Amino acid sequence: MEVISSLKKESAQINDLKNIMSLLQWDQEVMIPARAAKMRASQFATLSGIIHRKEIAPQIGELLQEAEEKLDEFSDEDQGLVRVMRRSYDENTKLPEEFVTDYSKLTSQALQTWIEARQKANFSLFAPVLQKVVSMCLQKADYLGYEKEPYDALLDLHEEGLTTATVDAMFADLREPLIAMVNHAGQKSDKGLTVTPPFDLAVQQEFADQVLAQIGFDFERGRQDKSTHPFTTSLGHHDRRVTNRYKEDSVEFIFSALHEGGHALYEQGIDEKIARSHLDTGISLGIHESQSRLWENIIGRSLPFWENFYPKLQKAFPEQFKNMLVSDFLKAINVVQPGMIRVEADEVTYNLHVLIRFEIERDLFRDLLNVKDLPRVWNEKYKDYLGVDVDSDANGVLQDIHWSHGSFGYFPTYSIGNLASAQIWAAYRRYDAHAESTIRSGNLQKIRLWLTEQIYRHGSVYPPSVLLQKVTGEKLNSAYFKEYLQEKYR
Amino acid sequence: MEVISSLKKESAQINDLKNIMSLLQWDQEVMIPARAAKMRASQFATLSGIIHRKEIAPQIGELLQEAEEKLDEFSDEDQGLVRVMRRSYDENTKLPEEFVTDYSKLTSQALQTWIEARQKANFSLFAPVLQKVVSMCLQKADYLGYEKEPYDALLDLHEEGLTTATVDAMFADLREPLIAMVNHAGQKSDKGLTVTPPFDLAVQQEFADQVLAQIGFDFERGRQDKSTHPFTTSLGHHDRRVTNRYKEDSVEFIFSALHEGGHALYEQGIDEKIARSHLDTGISLGIHESQSRLWENIIGRSLPFWENFYPKLQKAFPEQFKNMLVSDFLKAINVVQPGMIRVEADEVTYNLHVLIRFEIERDLFRDLLNVKDLPRVWNEKYKDYLGVDVDSDANGVLQDIHWSHGSFGYFPTYSIGNLASAQIWAAYRRYDAHAESTIRSGNLQKIRLWLTEQIYRHGSVYPPSVLLQKVTGEKLNSAYFKEYLQEKYR
Numbered sequence: 001m002e003v004i005s006s007l008k009k010e011s012a013q014i015n016d017l018k019n020i021m022s023l024l025q026w027d028q029e030v031m032i033p034a035r036a037a038k039m040r041a042s043q044f045a046t047l048s049g050i051i052h053r054k055e056i057a058p059q060i061g062e063l064l065q066e067a068e069e070k071l072d073e074f075s076d077e078d079q080g081l082v083r084v085m086r087r088s089y090d091e092n093t094k095l096p097e098e099f100v101t102d103y104s105k106l107t108s109q110a111l112q113t114w115i116e117a118r119q120k121a122n123f124s125l126f127a128p129v130l131q132k133v134v135s136m137c138l139q140k141a142d143y144l145g146y147e148k149e150p151y152d153a154l155l156d157l158h159e160e161g162l163t164t165a166t167v168d169a170m171f172a173d174l175r176e177p178l179i180a181m182v183n184h185a186g187q188k189s190d191k192g193l194t195v196t197p198p199f200d201l202a203v204q205q206e207f208a209d210q211v212l213a214q215i216g217f218d219f220e221r222g223r224q225d226k227s228t229h230p231f232t233t234s235l236g237h238h239d240r241r242v243t244n245r246y247k248e249d250s251v252e253f254i255f256s257a258l259h260e261g262g263h264a265l266y267e268q269g270i271d272e273k274i275a276r277s278h279l280d281t282g283i284s285l286g287i288h289e290s291q292s293r294l295w296e297n298i299i300g301r302s303l304p305f306w307e308n309f310y311p312k313l314q315k316a317f318p319e320q321f322k323n324m325l326v327s328d329f330l331k332a333i334n335v336v337q338p339g340m341i342r343v344e345a346d347e348v349t350y351n352l353h354v355l356i357r358f359e360i361e362r363d364l365f366r367d368l369l370n371v372k373d374l375p376r377v378w379n380e381k382y383k384d385y386l387g388v389d390v391d392s393d394a395n396g397v398l399q400d401i402h403w404s405h406g407s408f409g410y411f412p413t414y415s416i417g418n419l420a421s422a423q424i425w426a427a428y429r430r431y432d433a434h435a436e437s438t439i440r441s442g443n444l445q446k447i448r449l450w451l452t453e454q455i456y457r458h459g460s461v462y463p464p465s466v467l468l469q470k471v472t473g474e475k476l477n478s479a480y481f482k483e484y485l486q487e488k489y490r
Numbered sequence: 491m492e493v494i495s496s497l498k499k500e501s502a503q504i505n506d507l508k509n510i511m512s513l514l515q516w517d518q519e520v521m522i523p524a525r526a527a528k529m530r531a532s533q534f535a536t537l538s539g540i541i542h543r544k545e546i547a548p549q550i551g552e553l554l555q556e557a558e559e560k561l562d563e564f565s566d567e568d569q570g571l572v573r574v575m576r577r578s579y580d581e582n583t584k585l586p587e588e589f590v591t592d593y594s595k596l597t598s599q600a601l602q603t604w605i606e607a608r609q610k611a612n613f614s615l616f617a618p619v620l621q622k623v624v625s626m627c628l629q630k631a632d633y634l635g636y637e638k639e640p641y642d643a644l645l646d647l648h649e650e651g652l653t654t655a656t657v658d659a660m661f662a663d664l665r666e667p668l669i670a671m672v673n674h675a676g677q678k679s680d681k682g683l684t685v686t687p688p689f690d691l692a693v694q695q696e697f698a699d700q701v702l703a704q705i706g707f708d709f710e711r712g713r714q715d716k717s718t719h720p721f722t723t724s725l726g727h728h729d730r731r732v733t734n735r736y737k738e739d740s741v742e743f744i745f746s747a748l749h750e751g752g753h754a755l756y757e758q759g760i761d762e763k764i765a766r767s768h769l770d771t772g773i774s775l776g777i778h779e780s781q782s783r784l785w786e787n788i789i790g791r792s793l794p795f796w797e798n799f800y801p802k803l804q805k806a807f808p809e810q811f812k813n814m815l816v817s818d819f820l821k822a823i824n825v826v827q828p829g830m831i832r833v834e835a836d837e838v839t840y841n842l843h844v845l846i847r848f849e850i851e852r853d854l855f856r857d858l859l860n861v862k863d864l865p866r867v868w869n870e871k872y873k874d875y876l877g878v879d880v881d882s883d884a885n886g887v888l889q890d891i892h893w894s895h896g897s898f899g900y901f902p903t904y905s906i907g908n909l910a911s912a913q914i915w916a917a918y919r920r921y922d923a924h925a926e927s928t929i930r931s932g933n934l935q936k937i938r939l940w941l942t943e944q945i946y947r948h949g950s951v952y953p954p955s956v957l958l959q960k961v962t963g964e965k966l967n968s969a970y971f972k973e974y975l976q977e978k979y980r
Binding site: 019024043219241 | 513536709725729
């Protein structure tokens with residue numbers, strides 16, 4: 001077992017350094033004085049260099065090889081450690097240093113160009129550099145290796161084991177029902193929440209803490225602060241932080257708190273015995289998103305939740321809510337409205353936004369699509385699937401930052417999160433036949449403890465597909481999400 | 491010049507990592523969730539290990555040797571860099587690794603024992619481990635080397651070039667006049683500030699920012715937060731942060747803001763051309779303290795400052811101050827009152843507290859004093875110099891944390907700070923004959939710019955004694971401080 005304890009030692013140090021990196025990032029988003037950002041960048045560079053050199057150290061390769069020869073002697077946790085460290089080692093060593101440097105230069109140039117192109121709503125400015133990014137990502141896929149097609153390698157980077165075929169199958173069952181639901185909703189004219197007067201920002205912040213407390217966020221092992229974009233980060237096993245943003249005309253912060261809170265509950269629920277290791281984090285983007293979506297949408301936009309929690313909202317904002325029925329509030333926060341912008345999308349339309357991006361990425365990497373044609377294809381798909389006319393590249397093909405980073409293969413994980421959340425929720429309902437009453441009674445701890453037992457405590461021990469199988473008894477199945485939506489919007 | 495640019499590259503990386511270390515510490519004091527501290531400790535350990543290995547890298551030794559051979563070809567800044575990196579390299583390489591490990595174990599044990607002994611007000615619990623700390627510090631002095639006596643090596647660690655003889659000479663001129671002033675003050679019965687009702691804590695925090703703004707703290711390059719003990723830290727050239735604490739029955743936060751603000755102005759005033767290097771920090775504890783004391787005491791407890799600033803205080807706390815004359819406020823914040831506790835001491839008695847500690851340390855390291863006799867000697871000196879009866883070890887010999895860290899040689903830098911502040915202020919008054927009116931008019935920028943030009947911009951380029959000579963035309967001279975006190979308390 002000496003090899004495992006050596007790996008654990010390396011893992012602990014790398015984990016420490018990555019947590020320090022997260023602190024640098026958190027501080028940069030939340031605390032840093034205006035003029036300090038530039039020199040912070042050099043601190044990032046110095047620290048990432050050190051982390052990278054630690055991760056590619058030959059002794060890690062040797063230890064991994066030794067460990068893999070007797071893998072079945074190890075516990076699940078130790079096998080998980082070897083698997084996750086192997087993934088990270090390969091990802092860091094398969095790409096030649098020169099390629100990494102060139103890629104990093106290209107994507108920082110691409111980011112600048114994307115910002116400018118979006119400002120000018122002109123995709124043709126972005127097209128040449130995006131073409132280069134696509135080419136380098138193809139090359140990256142070759143370095144990393146794949147079985148069937150290059151895009152598989154990129155998907156696997158974001159969701160261990162994910163393939164184009166799996167995503168294709170996932171959307172095959174979903175596409176038509178979703179389009180039908182959107183068509184149906186498009187004919188109604190429901191409105192979102194319109195409330196006056198403005199919400200006091202200080203009260204919002206206080207209420208956001210109440211929301212986190214309600215779902216069981218542990219403030220002794222984390223905190224909530226303000227930033228431009230909400231995010232969750234981990235600075236150590238007992239230090240999981242979320243951020244939120246507050247606008248005077250919106251209660252969006254409540255759903256951000258639930259969303260980031262869901263991510264944080266996952267991280268806070270990881271077993272302490274795998275602290276200070278590569279295993280001390282949620283297993284994948286998709287499974288992570290399943291938890292944020294479960295708390296934000298399945299629980300947080302449900303009638304039972306608000307039957308319990310609405311009086312607190314009314315108390316915090318009496319002028320806005322004292323005369324609004326909880327049923328009207330619920331309707332307003334669940335409106336389905338096809339639109340151009342992914343991040344503003346509701347539960348029904350969201351996955352169509354993702355589908356469009358997936359189809360484009362897939363076809364790009366199959367060389368069935370040219371970069372220059374993206375705006376046309378994008379707009380056609382928006383018309384076909386969502387019935388939406390895209391009014392400019394800025395609100396269309398240029399709206400997301402992901403491609404400028406070269407993050408192809410990322411978008412599908414959002415839909416995996418939505419689908420998995422419904423599938424996991426169905427499993428919970430088999431465990432708790434009175435799930436609705438449980439929510440209505442405010443006993444969310446019961447749900448959190450079940451999720452902790454089933455999912456959270458394992459951290460990254462099991463690959464996402466294995467974990468989902470363990471928890472739900474089957475692989476990813478879009479039927480549950482479809483049923484969930486149909487039941488909700490019937 | 492290649493050797494200098496290689497040194498600069500090493501220096502930049504070490505500086506990045508040390509700034510990251512400061513962020514870890516700052517976050518630990520200001521932000522960290524309750525249960526996260528333990529795992530933060532392992533992050534500290536991992537990062538300090540990396541920094542240490544970088545600092546003792548043989549190539550730095552080689553570069554330094556090469557650079558020192560042609561030192562006079564270099565600019566003042568580059569010479570400074572070589573000098574400061576040499577000091578740091580020697581400090582890190584002269585001590586054997588085993589010694590460092592043992593020392594670190596011993597002092598963490600000593601800290602725990604000190605905490606317990608102080609709680610129980612029983613020095614004899616602390617004596618055995620303190621004896622070991624003294625022995626190891628003697629050994630440390632041997633490793634580091636010295637010319638005349640071991641204590642010189644410890645002084646030099648805290649204040650470059652400082653010797654026992656210098657401190658002896660400094661106090662020789664000061665001791666009798668100070669004791670006389672204390673005797674005189676002891677006969678009066680002036681009182682400190684007593685104000686009702688309690689000060690609102692939120693208003694205090696807001697006002698603390700006003701205080702910093704008043705002296706020219708740049709909030710785009712720093713911030714002020716709350717912590718248990720006020721401190722100043724540097725997280726990067728454009729990121730100098732201070733903290734403060736707030737109590738309902740006290741305006742002490744104002745003087746903390748001025749004190750930490752003084753430290754921060756120094757750091758914010760360093761020239762950008764020496765950013766990301768060993769030079770990007772104030773040169774020594776003594777010179778640093780001269781700046782905190784200058785802003786806190788010489789300016790911040792002066793009549794002209796409050797003639798200008800008192801209306802703002804009255805506006806922030808009308809109930810407490812609307813009926814108090816500025817002259818009464820000034821008297822209250824300048825009361826001289828001999829006491830047992832150093833950190834509560836006023837400008838006159840403070841240096842006697844330091845003198846007592848210096849004499850004890852000096853005699854300990856000359857082997858003229860046994861650890862077991864410390865309480866008796868301590869109490870005798872408090873009676874002799876301050877006329878104070880020490881009521882318990884907790885309020886006497888056990889009051890300071892320093893010795894449990896092995897920080898012998900630290901205390902004298904506090905007095906150097908006080909003395910240098912008066913000496914530098916005298917130089918300013920030669921430059922600005924209307925210094926009082928300058929303060930009264932609120933034009934503190936004039937003072938800050940002069941200090942920046944004379945002191946701040948140089949960072950660590952010049953050794954403290956050289957810098958003081960440059961700024962004031964002479965070496966450390968206690969006459970200025972004596973005159974300052976006599977003028978103030980006449």
